[in-house]
Amino acid sequence: MWRVWKSVRTYREDPEWRYRKRESRQWLDAFGKPGHPFGTRGNHVKHVLEGQIRGYQATLFHLAAVHDGGKHPTDVSWYSVVVLTLPSALPATSVSVASLVRLLGTAPLPPRAGTAVHLPPGRKPRMVACSVDPAFAELALTERVIRMTADAKMGWRLHEDRMIGWIANYKPYERLIELAEAMTDVIDEFPPTSCR
Structure with missing residues (x-):
C-alpha cells in the first residue's frame, strides 16, 4: 500500500494533473451506474486524478x-478505475475478466442500456462480455480485443461517450x-468510424 501513497503524493504535486482526495457518491452517476464495476449498495471514490x-x-x-455479500449482508470489492472521454458516444458494451466482477452479482450494463446480447463463452481466463448492439x-x-482485455487483466465498459476500465485492488497511478x-x-x- 505504501506504493499507492507514494504515487498519490507524487501525482498530487504534478502540475499536469488535477487531484481531489474524494468525490461524492452522486459524482459517479455520470458513469452509468449501476453496471460494472460499481456496487449496488454504495460506492466510495477517493484519490481522483484528472489529466490527458x-x-x-x-x-x-x-x-x-459495496454490494450484497454472502456470509455478511454487504461486501466490498476494491478497484482501480480509469475513465476516458471519447470523441463520440458508442453502444453500451462491456467486457471483463470474469473473476473481476463475479462477486458484484450485478448485470454488466445499467438496466436503461437496453437488452444485452451476450457473447460466446469458452475462453480462458473466463471472460464475460455483452453489448446492446449486435452489429457493433x-x-x-x-x-x-478479448485477448488484449484478458492479457491486461482488466474489465472495460462503454457508457455513452466514456470508456470505463478497471483492475482489481488499489494500485499506484503508474499502473492506472x-x-x-x-x-x-x-x-x-x-471499427474506424466508431469513435474517431
Whole structure:
C-alpha cells in the first residue's frame, strides 16, 4: 500500500494533473451506474486524478464498490478505475475478466442500456462480455480485443461517450496509466468510424 501513497503524493504535486482526495457518491452517476464495476449498495471514490493520456481526457480513481455479500449482508470489492472521454458516444458494451466482477452479482450494463446480447463463452481466463448492439459487437469485440482485455487483466465498459476500465485492488497511478494505455489500444481496434 505504501506504493499507492507514494504515487498519490507524487501525482498530487504534478502540475499536469488535477487531484481531489474524494468525490461524492452522486459524482459517479455520470458513469452509468449501476453496471460494472460499481456496487449496488454504495460506492466510495477517493484519490481522483484528472489529466490527458494519449490525447484522451482521463479520470483515474480508486473505488470501493459495496454490494450484497454472502456470509455478511454487504461486501466490498476494491478497484482501480480509469475513465476516458471519447470523441463520440458508442453502444453500451462491456467486457471483463470474469473473476473481476463475479462477486458484484450485478448485470454488466445499467438496466436503461437496453437488452444485452451476450457473447460466446469458452475462453480462458473466463471472460464475460455483452453489448446492446449486435452489429457493433461483431465488429468491435474481436478475438484480438478479448485477448488484449484478458492479457491486461482488466474489465472495460462503454457508457455513452466514456470508456470505463478497471483492475482489481488499489494500485499506484503508474499502473492506472498503464491501464489507460491498454484501453486506448483497445479503442484503436474498434471499427474506424466508431469513435474517431
